[in-house]
Amino acid sequence: MNPASARSPQKASSGRSRRPTRFSPLGRWRRLWARGGLIGAVTLLISAHAGALAAGFLAPNSPQQQFRDYPLASPTPWYLEFSDSGWGIQIVSPLAEDLADSSLRSPGSESMLPEATPLLWLEPAPPAGFLPGGTFFLHPGTPIRLLSAPPGSGPLFWLGSDALGRDLFSRLLFGARISLFSGLLAASLAVSIGCLLGLIAGLGSPTPYGSRKAQWLDRCVQATIDLTLTVPWLFLLLALRATLPLDLPAEHAFFYLVLVLGLASWAPMALIARAQGRELRASLHFEAARGLGVSPFRRLAFHALPALLPAALTQLTVLIPRCILAEVVLSFLGLGMPEVVPSWGHLLAEIHGASDPLSHPWLLAPCFALCLLILSYHRLADSIRSGAPAGNPLP
Amino acid sequence: MILQMDPAQSPAAIEAQARRLGLEDGPMTRYRDWLFSVAKGDGGWSALYGRPAGPLIWHRAENTLVLAGLSLFGAWCLAFLSASAAPLARRRPEFRILDRLLTLASALLLSTPSLILGMVLAAWALQGGSWPVGGSGDPELSWAARWPHLFLPSLTLVAATWPWLHEHLRNALIQAQGSLQLLAARGRGLSGLRLFARHLLPATAATVFPLLGWSAGGLLSGTVVVETLFSWPGLGTLLVDATLGRDLHVIASLTLLSGGLVVVANAVANLAHEILDPRLRPVPTREPVPAQEQSRHIPAREIAG
Numbered sequence: 001m002n003p004a005s006a007r008s009p010q011k012a013s014s015g016r017s018r019r020p021t022r023f024s025p026l027g028r029w030r031r032l033w034a035r036g037g038l039i040g041a042v043t044l045l046i047s048a049h050a051g052a053l054a055a056g057f058l059a060p061n062s063p064q065q066q067f068r069d070y071p072l073a074s075p076t077p078w079y080l081e082f083s084d085s086g087w088g089i090q091i092v093s094p095l096a097e098d099l100a101d102s103s104l105r106s107p108g109s110e111s112m113l114p115e116a117t118p119l120l121w122l123e124p125a126p127p128a129g130f131l132p133g134g135t136f137f138l139h140p141g142t143p144i145r146l147l148s149a150p151p152g153s154g155p156l157f158w159l160g161s162d163a164l165g166r167d168l169f170s171r172l173l174f175g176a177r178i179s180l181f182s183g184l185l186a187a188s189l190a191v192s193i194g195c196l197l198g199l200i201a202g203l204g205s206p207t208p209y210g211s212r213k214a215q216w217l218d219r220c221v222q223a224t225i226d227l228t229l230t231v232p233w234l235f236l237l238l239a240l241r242a243t244l245p246l247d248l249p250a251e252h253a254f255f256y257l258v259l260v261l262g263l264a265s266w267a268p269m270a271l272i273a274r275a276q277g278r279e280l281r282a283s284l285h286f287e288a289a290r291g292l293g294v295s296p297f298r299r300l301a302f303h304a305l306p307a308l309l310p311a312a313l314t315q316l317t318v319l320i321p322r323c324i325l326a327e328v329v330l331s332f333l334g335l336g337m338p339e340v341v342p343s344w345g346h347l348l349a350e351i352h353g354a355s356d357p358l359s360h361p362w363l364l365a366p367c368f369a370l371c372l373l374i375l376s377y378h379r380l381a382d383s384i385r386s387g388a389p390a391g392n393p394l395p
Numbered sequence: 396m397i398l399q400m401d402p403a404q405s406p407a408a409i410e411a412q413a414r415r416l417g418l419e420d421g422p423m424t425r426y427r428d429w430l431f432s433v434a435k436g437d438g439g440w441s442a443l444y445g446r447p448a449g450p451l452i453w454h455r456a457e458n459t460l461v462l463a464g465l466s467l468f469g470a471w472c473l474a475f476l477s478a479s480a481a482p483l484a485r486r487r488p489e490f491r492i493l494d495r496l497l498t499l500a501s502a503l504l505l506s507t508p509s510l511i512l513g514m515v516l517a518a519w520a521l522q523g524g525s526w527p528v529g530g531s532g533d534p535e536l537s538w539a540a541r542w543p544h545l546f547l548p549s550l551t552l553v554a555a556t557w558p559w560l561h562e563h564l565r566n567a568l569i570q571a572q573g574s575l576q577l578l579a580a581r582g583r584g585l586s587g588l589r590l591f592a593r594h595l596l597p598a599t600a601a602t603v604f605p606l607l608g609w610s611a612g613g614l615l616s617g618t619v620v621v622e623t624l625f626s627w628p629g630l631g632t633l634l635v636d637a638t639l640g641r642d643l644h645v646i647a648s649l650t651l652l653s654g655g656l657v658v659v660a661n662a663v664a665n666l667a668h669e670i671l672d673p674r675l676r677p678v679p680t681r682e683p684v685p686a687q688e689q690s691r692h693i694p695a696r697e698i699a700g
Binding site: 227230231232233234235236238239241242246321325328329332333334335348351352356357358359364367370371374375378 | 507
């Protein structure tokens with residue numbers, strides 16, 4: 001027992017009261033760090049989706065083109081060069097590097113290097129009509145490209161090439177088109193199905209004073225939710241996938257996949273929506289709307305759905321990375337997109353099939369991209385969840 | 396069901412095969428037959444392997460249950476250890492950095508899919524040659540003898556399951572630490588291990604037991620990817636092979652079995668919760684207190700002021 005604190009209880013108590021709210025000089029930086037993390041996550045998500053949309057413009061090569069002379073090429077070295085005429089990106093193409101290795105090039109002379117490529121090198125791409133039909137998700141490119149290799153030099157590989165000599169960066173961008181957007185669309189589908197079914201079930205659930213007309217619907221939906229949640233998710237996904245033919249046509253595979261992913265993951269949202277619907281049904285303003293003769297459809301669309309928005313948003317940000325991952329897993333197993341369409345699952349399968357991926361570390365770029373993307377989605381989900389009103393029934 | 400056979404075969408052979416698989420009956424008949432065979436334990440007929448699906452599944456189920464059970468046990472032990480850093484850090488500031496590091500690690504692992512983790516681990520093991528990467532070893536040997544085969548798959552599964560458990564347990568422990576019963580226990584002079592083991596841990600029972608059943612289901616889902624990566628002869632690889640080979644009876648039986656496993660795990664967890672948590676026991680009804688004694692009884696809030 002400290003005699004000083006016993007003599008002056010006021011001082012001791014003030015010391016104890018100050019303890020929880022300790023002044024931290026790092027507090028401001030920590031807050032900035034937390035907010036910066038969110039800003040970084042959102043920026044990364046937006047740029048990833050924009051990059052996937054503009055893949056045809058940004059990718060230097062066609063994702064399917066095989067440069068047979070450059071298997072497992074490391075990323076093309078580049079540097080910025082400033083000269084009197086302007087500035088540009090100087091590319092040390094694999095071809096020039098080979099020449100340098102074979103000591104044809106003396107250290108002083110730069111003449112073997114190709115000309116500096118201007119930063120905005122708009123080159124008409126060859127019409128790479130690989131797939132007939134060419135819906136948006138399968139279209140290999142746009143007529144013009146940003147920064148393709150200058151004529152006369154080797155190909156430009158920002159992230160190196162795989163064992164078949166295909167440009168990894170282009171494959172990553174075009175794969176993002178499939179993987180990111182299938183996750184986004186599937187999660188939206190799942191949330192819409194879950195919201196609608198759950199709300200209809202919840203509003204039709206039996207109440208002590210209400211009618212029992214829609215009770216059977218509630219029972220059906222509840223049974224389906226229970227059944228769906230019982231089976232492990234990946235087992236359910238594979239079982240649903242097994243109802244489709246094994247080789248999906250390249251033009252429709254994307255939409256089949258979105259359908260399967262959406263149908264496998266709507267149950268948690270329906271559970272939340274049903275609980276909110278039950279709560280809403282007993283609430284006074286909903287009762288008032290019914291008493292005033294508002295039609296059931298209008299009640300559903302304008303009174304119930306807006307109340308569900310925070311929960312739906314949270315569920316969406318939780319579901320999107322799961323659906324992206326599920327698409328990647330399906331394509332990895334050979335059950336997703338056909339082989340001609342690059343998806344991140346195919347890139348991962350190539351890494352897994354490679355003999356020694358760790359000695360070609362640029363092959364691991366899709367792994368980092370996927371991890372970063374999921375991390376960003378988790379960060380977004382966290383901030384939405386903590387910003388959601390309290391008392392929200394969240395999983 | 397789609398019959399997949401060599402079209403060069405004679406029509407008679409194709410017809411015989413279709414009759415043997417029961418393709419001539421209607422879908423309801425075939426469904427009824429499948430249900431009967433599930434009830435018998437056969438689980439239908441595997442067209443891919445050419446034998447009843449039941450023995451095929453039971454044979455594989457042991458491998459998956461060993462792998463999943465070991466990983467579940469490891470992940471829970473690890474999560475209990477790592478999550479207890481949070482209540483410790485509140486009393487002792489020197490543990491705060493450990494808690495921060497563990498939370499950061501769990502956040503990073505949470506966003507690393509088990510697919511990528513397993514792939515990198517497999518590539519690393521192949522490069523070093525120190526751990527077996529494929530298969531479950533010689534089935535004649537006991538599990539203890541072939542533990543190196545279990546190491547990498549279960550490590551991947553633990554790394555996929557631990558972050559979730561850590562986050563939930565940590566939140567539960569922090570919440571329990573702020574509860575009134577813990578304040579009361581500390582006020583009566585309890586501290587240290589006794590406070591932690593006797594008062595703090597039991598207070599998290601409402602989180603732990605539902606999480607136990609839930610994590611079993613999640614782990615079963617995770618085994619599909621991990622078993623495929625490490626070619627572990629379990630239910631997950633069987634399911635993937637069946638889906639790739641359009642072996643519909645095996646898929647249906649496997650889905651049924653996995654759902655059943657999840658139901659059993661949840662039921663066991665709920666039962667354990669009912670038995671072990673005294674707060675869930677029915678409150679014994681008391682004799683009504685006579686009116687005279689009631690008036691002598693001083694309400695607690697008057698004592699408290």
